[in-house]
Amino acid sequence: MFLGIDLGTSELKLLLLDEQHRIVATTGVALTVQRPQPLWSEQAPDDWWAALDQGMAKLGQSHAPALSRVRGIGLSGQMHGAVALDEAGRVLRPAILWNDGRSAAQCAEMMSACPELPAITGNLAMPGFTAPKLAWMRRHEPELFARVAKVLLPKDWLRLQLGGVYTSEMSDAAGTLWLDVARRRWSAEALALTGLDERHMPRLVEGSDVSATLRPELAARWGLPANVVIAGGGGDNAASAVGMGVVKPGDGFLSLGTSGVIFLCNEAFSPNPARAVHAFCHALPGTWHQMSVMLSAASALRWVTQLLGEPGEAELIEKVARLTPAQRERAPIFLPYLSGERTPHNNANAQGVFFGLTHEHDAASLGYAVMEGVGFGLLDGWRALQAGGGTAQSLWLVGGGARSPWWAGLLASLLDVRLLNGVGAEAGGALGAARLAWLACGATVDEVCRTPEIARIAEPDAALAAALHPRFERFQRLYGALRAEFG
Template identity: 60%
Template sequence: MFLGIDLGTSEVKLLLLDSAGHIVGTAGSALTLSSPESLWSEQEPANWWTATQDAVAKLRAAHPMAFAAIHGIGLSGQMHGAVLLDEADAVLRPAILWNDGRSHAECEELTAAAPRLHDIAGNLAMPGFTAPKLLWVKKHEPDIFERVKSVLLPKDWLRLQLTGDKVSDPSDAAGTLWLDVARRDWSDELLASCDLTRAQMPRLVEASEPSGVLKPELAKAWGLAPEVIVAGGAGDNAASAIGIGATQPGDGFISLGTSGVLFVVNDRYRPNPASAVHAFCHALPQRWHQMSVMLSAASCLRWFCTLVGADEATLLAELASFSPNDSAVNAPIFLPYLAGERTPHNDPFAPGVFHGLKAQTTRAHCTYAVLEGVTFGLADGLDALRAAGTQVHQLSLVGGGSRSHFWAQLIADAVKVDIVLHTGSEAGGALGAARLGWLACGGAIDAVCTRPPVAALFSPDPQRHARLAPRLARFRDLYQRLRGA
């Protein structure tokens, strides 16, 4: 048995996988965000560990015999977060997360201080990345910066609790702006630009390699045998790719989670920072990937549910008989930039907007506009990838948003690409993490990283695409008109 632990933004998810590749069970425990000031997004690492322990208890109670047979654990986690530790490995302040926008000024400072940043790291300096966060701490919390002995990414802090070891992997480390992405190793040059050294960074292993073993006292408390291997693990998107079998060049997927991600596998390092496209290491050796990221995706729908006091299922049910012609006439345009935006705008100040409300506008129109706005953001990301030379003809859909067939068809129509749903696609990074645990225990890539069965296929409809085209043009024009306002 193999356990996948996915440390997300809104939930810690656990998945139990058997040696035939079947999902035995899942469990989760919710997390909350803290935003003490505008543009800030933080979490207490201690809450990640509490949630993990809670989810372990649930999974163990539901599947006691299978859980006891675990001999490999894989990790997946939200990328870019800065967990700062002192000499005694105590957390110095709340973790600054991937969707935190406070360090926009430090991005400019980093770009000036590291002239080769784009060549080495393959990415623009954006507030979401880890390096600008440390420059912000250095400037605004110098007493804390002086005490920083180690900097860990979220999943790697969780690994520290599991194994006692400080280790990361290239796929996650690539999102720090301190990694030489082509060489898959820390860059002393980029670290020095932040007054840091590799001594403050975790050791690197490939995502599919062993990183350590579960602490004996923890293995005993969880009812597991000694010497349970913990894999290097991966950033959430690279782990999701492993979960749906996206391992070969040209394989790709869309993730509709808190953020929206469009991910395509490459056989070499292909940076294109000018289009705000990310070039990262994949979770397998000698594999890289390009990625576009929008900071708010399925989280836009959760936000709207809270706003109108209705659950997601109710709102989506209201779209069952929704007319595309009606949407073109009465639905507003929605800009999904509730936390700013990355690809293609790199604009932490981009606002969320409903534009074009009328007396005839209903709640269903606004729900439709939210789904459409996120879809149009994905279309912008795909255009950026295409401009970087990436071609795709089919994309898998994963994450919580993949439960909506209406949304899947809307995406297919907007981007003119076949969208595929796989059985268990909502498992996302947790399945990939479990598979990485399997690989670390000696599993073969071809046997482990198979594509799950196809549950549904959504092909683009030319007429619906034509109806969406003028609304996409209005969507893009609205952002440009509001930029900097």
């Protein structure tokens, strides 16, 4: 039995997986994000631990026999967050999250000071990454920065609580802007840009390696055996890829979660920073991946649903699906940049826009505009990946937005690629984390990293794509026209 822990932004998920690939149990505990100032996004690490303890208690009540057979634990989680710790391991301030945009000025300074940074790290300096957050602390919170002894990523802070070690793994570390991604080791040059060195960093392992052993007192508290190993794990997207069997070159997925991600597996380090494409290590040894990332995807649909007072996203999508082609053609254009944007614009100041509103437009029109706008943003990212040689005949479709066949059809047509819904794929990073735990216990990739059974396929519709193309061109022109107005 293997336990996967996935520390998301809005929820901490737990999953139990047995040796027959059966998901025995899942549970989740909600989390909230604090936004004390515009562009800021923070969480208290103590809330993560409380959620984990609560989730383990729930599993203990419902699946105690299964917990008693757990051999390994895997960790997955939201990437890029900065958890700053002092010499005693105490958290110095709330964690600054992946969708925090406060450090744009520091990104510009880092790029100016080290023009070769993208060649080392595989990425442009963006506010989402960890390093600019510490540069921001250095500038704006110098007294706290002076006390920083270690910097951990969110899931690795949980590892510290679970196993007492300062350890990370390659896929998550690649999202810090401190890693030499080709060589899979910390870069002294990148660290120096933020006034840090390797002493401030956790040691590195591969995602399928053993990183620690669960503390005995926690094993006793939660009803787990002694000597349960903790795998290196993976950043959320790399772990999700392991959970779907996306582990070979040419494999890929599209995630419609809080953010929107297109992930392609590579056999070698393949950076394309000019298009704001991310090039990261995969969670398995000797593999890498590319990603396009937009910061607001299914979260934009949730936002407009709440704004319109609709009972839920599913009900709004039903209204959207009843619009006629002529009504869709007259719908507003929506720029989905509610939290800034990464691929391809790298613009933390980009903002959401409804353009072309009239008295004719209703909730369905606005809902459609948002779903289409997210699709257009993903198409921007897909074209950036293709410009760097990325390609795939089909992509697995995951995340909360994947529940809508209508949205899947729209996206398949825009990207001109088959989108596959897999049975159990909603388990995402938690399943990948459990699989990495299985690998850390000695199993092989071929044995563990199977692809899911296909539940549904969305095929591209050439006629729909042709109808959408003029609106996509307006979408692109609108961003270009407004870019200078975002500040």
